Amino acid sequence: MSLRYALLAALHESPATGYELTQRFRHRLAHVWNASHQQIYRELGKLHEEGLLTMTEVPQTEKPDRKLYQVTAEGEQDLRTWLTRPQPRPPTRDPLLVKLFAGDLLDLPALRAEMERLRMGWEQQLQTFQAIEQEHFSAPETLPQHYRMQHLALRRGILGIQASLRWLEEMEETLDQDN
Amino acid sequence: MSLRYALLAALHESPATGYELTQRFRHRLAHVWNASHQQIYRELGKLHEEGLLTMTEVPQTEKPDRKLYQVTAEGEQDLRTWLTRPQPRPPTRDPLLVKLFAGDLLDLPALRAEMERLRMGWEQQLQTFQAIEQEHFSAPETLPQHYRMQHLALRRGILGIQASLRWLEEMEETLDQDN
DNA sequence: ATAGTATATGCATACTGTTGCATATAGGTC
DNA sequence: GACCTATATGCAACAGTATGCATATACTAT
Numbered sequence: 001m002s003l004r005y006a007l008l009a010a011l012h013e014s015p016a017t018g019y020e021l022t023q024r025f026r027h028r029l030a031h032v033w034n035a036s037h038q039q040i041y042r043e044l045g046k047l048h049e050e051g052l053l054t055m056t057e058v059p060q061t062e063k064p065d066r067k068l069y070q071v072t073a074e075g076e077q078d079l080r081t082w083l084t085r086p087q088p089r090p091p092t093r094d095p096l097l098v099k100l101f102a103g104d105l106l107d108l109p110a111l112r113a114e115m116e117r118l119r120m121g122w123e124q125q126l127q128t129f130q131a132i133e134q135e136h137f138s139a140p141e142t143l144p145q146h147y148r149m150q151h152l153a154l155r156r157g158i159l160g161i162q163a164s165l166r167w168l169e170e171m172e173e174t175l176d177q178d179n
Numbered sequence: 180m181s182l183r184y185a186l187l188a189a190l191h192e193s194p195a196t197g198y199e200l201t202q203r204f205r206h207r208l209a210h211v212w213n214a215s216h217q218q219i220y221r222e223l224g225k226l227h228e229e230g231l232l233t234m235t236e237v238p239q240t241e242k243p244d245r246k247l248y249q250v251t252a253e254g255e256q257d258l259r260t261w262l263t264r265p266q267p268r269p270p271t272r273d274p275l276l277v278k279l280f281a282g283d284l285l286d287l288p289a290l291r292a293e294m295e296r297l298r299m300g301w302e303q304q305l306q307t308f309q310a311i312e313q314e315h316f317s318a319p320e321t322l323p324q325h326y327r328m329q330h331l332a333l334r335r336g337i338l339g340i341q342a343s344l345r346w347l348e349e350m351e352e353t354l355d356q357d358n
Numbered sequence: 359a360t361a362g363t364a365t366a367t368g369c370a371t372a373c374t375g376t377t378g379c380a381t382a383t384a385g386g387t388c
Numbered sequence: 389g390a391c392c393t394a395t396a397t398g399c400a401a402c403a404g405t406a407t408g409c410a411t412a413t414a415c416t417a418t
Contacts, residue, residue, distance in 0.1 A: 009277055094211060100211075101332060152350050153279040159345060163339055196396075213375095220398055
């Protein structure tokens with residue numbers, strides 16, 4: 001249900017095409033909301049049908065036409081209303097933790113390998129986030145509310161990954177004890 | 180796809196009924212995997228049909244019969260195989276962060292109220308987790324592998340909530356600056 | 359030449375998860 | 389007497405997400 005509002009929020013920042021939104025969801029919104037391009041195109045169609053978005057076809061030579069979407073007044077109102085309603089916390093569903101619950105059946109070398117891949121991924125993502133922070137949010141106090149809030153969303157991502165990395169260290173210590 | 184393996188892992192610990200599994204998922208497995216009782220009953224039926232579980236009806240006077248499920252050799256093998264395969268990270272989908280992305284449209288009092296509810300919920304969950312840790316994992320080095328792994332899953336929950344609480348503090352500081 | 363990546367859009371199907379409802383009994387609360 | 393909680397199970401419908409496939413062009417790398 002939140003995908004539509006994630007799209008409205010992203011388009012409220014600046015009008016965009018489905019393709020551009022897909023990129024944003026993969027990069028700048030990676031720690032906020034996840035969606036495939038198929039999902040995004042489908043939802044944009046619905047939002048347009050419902051009058052929450054306007055669509056302008058931008059012809060291109062030698063490439064498919066781009067469809068530029070923009071939030072309408074009705075769309076913004078819809079988003080505003082949603083923003084005031086408290087949202088449920090996303091339920092936890094982590095396959096890695098499921099594995100730990102079957103602890104005595106675990107293949108420890110396979111687990112270590114998985115942890116190593118995980119650590120590399122998280123470290124890279126942390127670097128990406130910290131680079132974004134330095135580039136856009138180095139002086140948060142001076143920014144308008146809009147960007148201060150987006151900075152807080154980024155902080156969530158950074159703190160979450162740091163906690164994950166600390167957890168990985170704890171795991172490694174525990175596994176080294178047994179061996 | 181992981182629900183079936185969460186069930187196999189839980190039943191591998193000890194045989195149980197759908198009702199008991201629902202309780203476990205709500206409490207001890209809350210930070211691992213989330214599922215409703217309807218989902219659990221449905222999946223248990225499938226696993227039984229596929230021969231991964233045995234089922235014994237336990238008649239009760241004046242209450243519906245209980246159906247006790249146990250993992251078969253085939254079920255355990257299936258679980259083992261799954262455990263060695265690397266699992267994808269769960270995608271992030273957090274409505275609260277979506278809200279922050281529409282930062283300039285936010286109603287700050289409503290946001291503060293939502294944060295306060297969140298803080299209370301997290302603090303309570305942290306206390307629960309820490310109580311479990313003290314009761315069952317006060318001397319982790321002495322425990323067999325099975326429980327050391329389950330302790331690590333719990334540590335994940337604890338570190339995650341602590342990071343969430345630190346983030347909330349950052350948010351409160353930021354909101355206090357403006358206003 | 360062939361493969362891969364990027365731009366740009368989307369349909370159809372399968373799987374997973376949520377919500378509403380249903381049944382049956384016992385005990386406690388307003 | 390009416391309502392809530394707990395035990396114990398489940399069906400049916402719907403919403404949301406994932407996966408596989410399709411189309412079309414241009415550029416780069418091997």
